Amino acid sequence: MDKEADLFYRQIPKVELHAHLNGSVSFATMEKLIARKPHLNIESSRTAIHSGQRRSLAECFQVFKVIHQLVDSEEDILMVAKAVIEEFAADGVKYLELRSTPREETKTGLSKRRYIETILEAIHQCKQEGVDIDVRFLVAVDRRNGPEVAMETVKLAEDFMLSSDGVVVGLDLSGDPTVGHGKDLLPALQRARNCGLKLALHMCEVPSQKEESELLLDLPPDRIGHGTFLHPEVGGSDSLVDKVRKLNIPLELCLTSNIKGQTVPSYDKHHFQYWYERQHPCVLCTDDKGVFCTDLSQEYHLAASTFGLSQEAVWSLSQQAIHCSFAPEALKQKLEQRWAELRPHTLH
Ligand SMILES: CNc1ncnc2c1ncn2[C@@H]1O[C@H](COP(=O)(O)O)[C@@H](O)[C@H]1O
Ligand SMILES: [Zn+2]
Numbered sequence: 051m052d053k054e055a056d057l058f059y060r061q062i063p064k065v066e067l068h069a070h071l072n073g074s075v076s077f078a079t080m081e082k083l084i085a086r087k088p089h090l091n092i093e094s095s096r097t098a099i100h101s102g103q104r105r106s107l108a109e110c111f112q113v114f115k116v117i118h119q120l121v122d123s124e125e126d127i128l129m130v131a132k133a134v135i136e137e138f139a140a141d142g143v144k145y146l147e148l149r150s151t152p153r154e155e156t157k158t159g160l161s162k163r164r165y166i167e168t169i170l171e172a173i174h175q176c177k178q179e180g181v182d183i184d185v186r187f188l189v190a191v192d193r194r195n196g197p198e199v200a201m202e203t204v205k206l207a208e209d210f211m212l213s214s215d216g217v218v219v220g221l222d223l224s225g226d227p228t229v230g231h232g233k234d235l236l237p238a239l240q241r242a243r244n245c246g247l248k249l250a251l252h253m254c255e256v257p258s259q260k261e262e263s264e265l266l267l268d269l270p271p272d273r274i275g276h277g278t279f280l281h282p283e284v285g286g287s288d289s290l291v292d293k294v295r296k297l298n299i300p301l302e303l304c305l306t307s308n309i310k311g312q313t314v315p316s317y318d319k320h321h322f323q324y325w326y327e328r329q330h331p332c333v334l335c336t337d338d339k340g341v342f343c344t345d346l347s348q349e350y351h352l353a354a355s356t357f358g359l360s361q362e363a364v365w366s367l368s369q370q371a372i373h374c375s376f377a378p379e380a381l382k383q384k385l386e387q388r389w390a391e392l393r394p395h396t397l398h
Contacts, residue, residue, distance in 0.1 A: 058361060059347040059354070061396045063144045063389055065371035066335055066346050068250070068275055068302035070190070070224065071131060071150035071169065072117045073338025079133045080340065083120040090119055098343055099310045107256065107311045111226045113341055123158035124168050131172030139176075139183040141345045145375060145385055148173075149188035149222040149250070152206060162203075166210055170217055184385075186376060187218050188250055192225035193235060200238035208245045219376040220248030223266075224275070227255045232262035239269055248272045248376040250302065254279040256313060260287060267293045273333075273374060275302045278313050281324050300331035300374035305352050306344040307337035317356045326357065333371045361397055 075083070080097050084090075096116050099105050105113075121130050131148070138146050150169060152162035166189065173185045189207035191200045203221075210218040221242045223235065243249055252275040253263050263280065267290065280286040280294060294301075303322050308314040314321070325332050334349045336342070354364050372385045 056347070056351065058396070059351040059364070060142055062142060062350070062365060062368055063385075063392050063396075064142050064346050064350070064368050065145045065333070065375055065385070066138055066143045067147045067273065067333050067371065067375055068304060068335035068337055069134070069138070069146065069148055070338050071134060071148055072114060072121055073341045074134045074137075074148075074336070075117060075121070075130050075340040076133065076137055077340070077343075079130060080117075080120070082129070083126060086126075087120060092116060092120060098341055100343055104310055104312050107313060108226070108228070110311050110338075110341065117341075118153065122153075122155045122160065124160055124164060127160075127165060127168045128172050128175075131169045132176060135172065135176045135183060135185055136181055137339075138346070139181045141347050143346055144183055144388060145372070145377060145381075146183055146185045147188055147219070147250075147376060148185060149190045149224070151190040151192045151224070152203060162206060166206065166218075170210070170214055173217055184377070184381060185217070186220075187214070188220040188222045188248075188376075189218060190222040190224050191235065191238065193223060193227070193230045193232070194225045196230065197234045197238060200235045201241070204238045204242045204245075204247070207242065207247055211245070211247055216378065220250055220272070222275075223249070223251040225252075227252060227259060232259075232266050236265060236269075239266070243269055250275060250376075253277055254286060254290070257285050260285075260290065263290055264293075267297075267299075270297050271299060272376065273300045273302055276304065276308065276313075277301045277325075278308060278321055281321065283324070284321070295328070295330060298331065300333055301325055302333050302335045304335050304337035305349055305356075306342045310342050317352060320356070322353060323357055331370060331374055332367070333374050334367060365393070365397055 152165040154162050191203050207221050249271040250273045251271040255276040257279045280290045305320050336346050339345050369389050
């Protein structure tokens with residue numbers, strides 16, 4: 051990609067709303083983790099999907115298993131979370147919603163509560179050190195773990211929402227979409243919603259989730275992750291699209307993730323086009339910048355070059371993302387002001 055254009059995408063202030071912590075670990079941090087745990091004998095080629103490579107979604111989930119082996123202590127989580135936040139800031143992200151699945155690791159004495167506390171500590175340290183980014187956290191539910199764990203996770207998220215000074219703002223539903231059924235998780239998600247947690251749910255990431263998506267949309271979620279197979283052209287339905295449009299639920303769209311995970315055949319076939327044309331709120335995101343070897347600037351660049359977006363249109367996309375975030379009103383206004391100040395220096 052040419053240098054001058056590249057600079058523009060780096061310089062525009064950005065909002066990242068869909069980033070899984072352990073999927074966002076950079077190559078450099080991964081090398082450090084591997085050096086800390088030589089006995090695991092893990093090669094860095096197993097922790098990322100490089101350019102030109104494709105994997106099935108199932109293989110992507112194997113990659114997360116490898117990464118989880120490398121990130122299993124309080125010390126690892128603190129390092130990884132700080133590095134990820136700093137990297138997003140260095141890429142021009144001014145507001146980040148990070149998400150992660152609390153894990154218990156008996157080997158290192160890590161509890162789920164401590165897991166979340168450690169991420170909050172990383173966020174706090176970055177703030178103290180003056181890293182130029184506001185960070186909020188979504189507690190993630192891995193659908194693979196079933197309804198009891200989901201409910202337990204929601205309770206934990208609820209506790210932290212009340213005690214984290216507004217840093218924990220919501221709940222994510224993620225994990226291998228081919229495992230389990232969303233209907234079993236409805237009571238947990240309903241509870242989360244009722245207690246004031248915002249819901250960002252992975253939906254229709256693979257075909258054949260129509261029935262599940264109908265149920266999840268009745269909650270309804272505050273944002274949708276991927277939504278790849280919502281529309282009728284790819285096997286979704288008018289009813290799903292109508293609901294999403296009526297409720298104006300923003301979509302978190304992750305181009306490279308969908309291409310490398312092979313749920314979308316090529317960039318030009320990405321459903322960004324379908325929703326963008328209909329002027330539906332779309333937010334470009336990275337999903338797993340480490341695993342998919344990307345960053346948010348690159349995702350903006352790819353969307354612009356694939357769909358012919360002007361610099362002005364790219365700017366609007368990043369600005370509109372502020373209003374799709376779960377930030378409180380005062381912070382949204384502060385970000386708006388930031389965008390207004392930076393605009394004359396960035397758009398020519
Ligand atoms: C590629 N598309 C995807 N679809 C669904 N879930 C995904 C995902 N990418 C990542 N995750 C979810 O995030 C976890 C890793 O980060 P954390 O350990 O939580 O920080 C994965 O184990 C999976 O549950
Ligand atoms: Zn995701």
